[in-house]
Amino acid sequence: MPTWQLRLLRGRPGSPPRLETYRVELPAEAYLIDAVEKIWAEQDRSLLFRHACHHASCGACGVRVNGRERLMCITPLREFSPDRAIQVEPLRHFPWLGDLLVDVSPMMQWMAEIGFAIIRRDELTADRPLPGGIEQGTRFEDCIECGLCLSACPVMAADEAYLGPAALAAIERMLAEPRDGDTARLLALADDPHGAWRCHSAMECTAACPSNVDPASAIGRLRRRLIVEKFRRWIGGGR
Amino acid sequence: MKEASRWKRAGGWVDLRGRREGGLAFLLMRLTGIGLVIYLFIHLYVLRLLAQGPEAWDAFIAMAKSPLFLALDGLLILGILYHALNGVRVTLLGLGIGVPHQARLFWGVMTLTLLMTAVAVYAIFAITG
Numbered sequence: 324m325p326t327w328q329l330r331l332l333r334g335r336p337g338s339p340p341r342l343e344t345y346r347v348e349l350p351a352e353a354y355l356i357d358a359v360e361k362i363w364a365e366q367d368r369s370l371l372f373r374h375a376c377h378h379a380s381c382g383a384c385g386v387r388v389n390g391r392e393r394l395m396c397i398t399p400l401r402e403f404s405p406d407r408a409i410q411v412e413p414l415r416h417f418p419w420l421g422d423l424l425v426d427v428s429p430m431m432q433w434m435a436e437i438g439f440a441i442i443r444r445d446e447l448t449a450d451r452p453l454p455g456g457i458e459q460g461t462r463f464e465d466c467i468e469c470g471l472c473l474s475a476c477p478v479m480a481a482d483e484a485y486l487g488p489a490a491l492a493a494i495e496r497m498l499a500e501p502r503d504g505d506t507a508r509l510l511a512l513a514d515d516p517h518g519a520w521r522c523h524s525a526m527e528c529t530a531a532c533p534s535n536v537d538p539a540s541a542i543g544r545l546r547r548r549l550i551v552e553k554f555r556r557w558i559g560g561g562r
Numbered sequence: 563m564k565e566a567s568r569w570k571r572a573g574g575w576v577d578l579r580g581r582r583e584g585g586l587a588f589l590l591m592r593l594t595g596i597g598l599v600i601y602l603f604i605h606l607y608v609l610r611l612l613a614q615g616p617e618a619w620d621a622f623i624a625m626a627k628s629p630l631f632l633a634l635d636g637l638l639i640l641g642i643l644y645h646a647l648n649g650v651r652v653t654l655l656g657l658g659i660g661v662p663h664q665a666r667l668f669w670g671v672m673t674l675t676l677l678m679t680a681v682a683v684y685a686i687f688a689i690t691g
Contacts, residue, residue, distance in 0.1 A: 390580030415574070477581070477588055480574025523591070524655040526584030526664045543658020 324348050327400055328408040329358055331370070335421040344408055349400060356384055356395035359411065359423070371422035379533055382469030386423050387412040392471035392531040414474035427470050433490040434468060437497060437512070438504055465534045466493060472528035472538050484517040488528035488538035491519055495541040498548065510552060519545045583665040591648050594641040601638060627690050636683040643678050647671045 326348050334340035345362045356374055363370045375381040377396045384395040389410050403409050417425035443464050453460060472488040473479050479487055486494075494513045498506055513519045522542045529539040578589060611618045625631060651667045654660050660667060 387580060392580065475580070475585075477575040477577075477585055480577070522656065523588055524584070524652045524664075525581075525588035526655065526661065527581060527588075529661060530582050530584065537661065539655065539664075540658045540661045543656060543661065547657055 324350055325400075325405040327358055327403070327405055329362065330408040330410045331359070331362070331423065332410075332412040333370075333422050336419060340419075342410070351399075351401040353400050354396055355388065355393075355398040355400060355409070355411070358400060358409075359395060371420065371424040373424060380467060382467035382534075385414055385469040385471045385474070387414060387474065392475045394469060394471070394533050397533060414470055416473050416476070416479040417470060425470075427468075430470050430473060430487065430489055431468065433486060434493055437490060437493045437509065439466070439493040439497060440464065440502065443496075443500065464496065465536045466496075467534050469533065471531040471533060472536075475527035475531035477525050477527065478521060478523050482517060482521055485521045486512070486515075486518050488522070488542065489536075491522070491545060492536050492538035492541035495545040495548075498545070510549065513545055514549050514552075519549060583668040587648055587651070587668045587671070590644060591652065594645040597641050598645060601641075632686050632690060635686055636679060639682045640675065640679045643682075644671065644675045647674055 326346050329345045329347065330342045331345060332340050333343045345366055347358045347361045347365075349358055349361065354377075356377060359370070359372055360374070363372070372386070372395075373383040374396070375383040379394050379397045382394070385392060386395055387393070387410075388395075388398055390412075392414065395411075400409075411423060413419055413423045413425045417427055417429070420426050441464055443462050466489060468489065470489065472492075476485075476488055478485055491513060494509045497504055497509055515521075519542055522539075524539065526539050529537045532538060575592065576589065578585060581589075608622065611622050648668075648671050651664070651671050655664055655667075
């Protein structure tokens with residue numbers, strides 16, 4: 324069984340963080356979350372990290388792996404070589420709570436403010452028969468609120484008031500399926516210097532997203548809608 | 563959202579670790595943008611020589627024909643071309659057009675920029691030489 328080297332960022336707010344190397348024995352079929360959990364279980368119980376579902380549904384285990392935003396639960400160890408350390412750091416652009424843990428509540432508050440629904444209309448099974456014994460299909464929204472897109476976005480580094488790709492993609496999704504929501508309020512939220520217009524199309528959000536939300540395209544569609552709304556107002560059509 | 567100093571935040575967008583083509587395109591866009599603004603002020607400063615008479619202007623023109631100055635012109639053209647061509651790319655992507663092809667578009671912009679700069683630099687040295 325191969326021995327993997329993990330270089331984890333350790334520390335607590337108030338003191339400079341440091342990188343510490345750990346070694347764990349695991350089969351190549353294991354995932355990065357298994358390695359971090361094993362370090363916590365067998366070597367250091369003070370290690371802070373988030374995890375829950377282990378199958379990319381909860382979005383809790385987002386970190387940066389060798390610099391790139393990934394979910395630990397779907398990052399297989401076989402992607403790496405046992406000869407080279409795998410560097411694991413917390414997400415960028417969130418308040419750091421210690422080790423691999425960040426406070427994602429600012430993003431969650433925006434999602435709640437937008438009224439982002441978890442369940443969407445079931446368009447996948449609408450025109451096809453359901454398997455026997457199933458009366459109705461339920462389709463969850465693609466966004467798992469992992470925050471990888473916020474960490475990957477370079478604009479988040481420069482503008483702390485920026486709504487961010489997750490919230491803007493959620494606004495675009497809510498506008499597409501308003502469910503009697505206040506679309507004027509959502510458009511006003513997006514039509515702000517720190518909203519849809521702050522995006523500089525670095526495209527890192529879409530590249531980092533593990534759930535095919537494609538925030539960059541969503542922000543583009545949102546901008547097109549905002550432009551149309553502005554034209555309507557200019558020619559006196561109202562919103 | 564971030565608890566960091568203003569300077570650390572301002573420098574965050576320069577950090578290329580873990581970034582892909584889109585992040586590199588964004589960084590180059592900002593750097594060329596800052597460079598072009600600085601150039602604009604230098605250009606306006608140099609133009610004041612026109613008010614100082616033909617001797618002052620002719621002396622500057624003689625200096626501007628030196629190989630070092632011509633090489634700097636090449637650098638300026640490189641910055642202008644990248645900023646303009648990537649500006650078209652960003653305009654399309656910003657409206658959600660061609661997002662799946664953004665990396666290929668970036669390499670297309672880079673190729674066009676380098677080719678057109680090479681032609682321009684050749685023309686500059688051929689004309690002044």
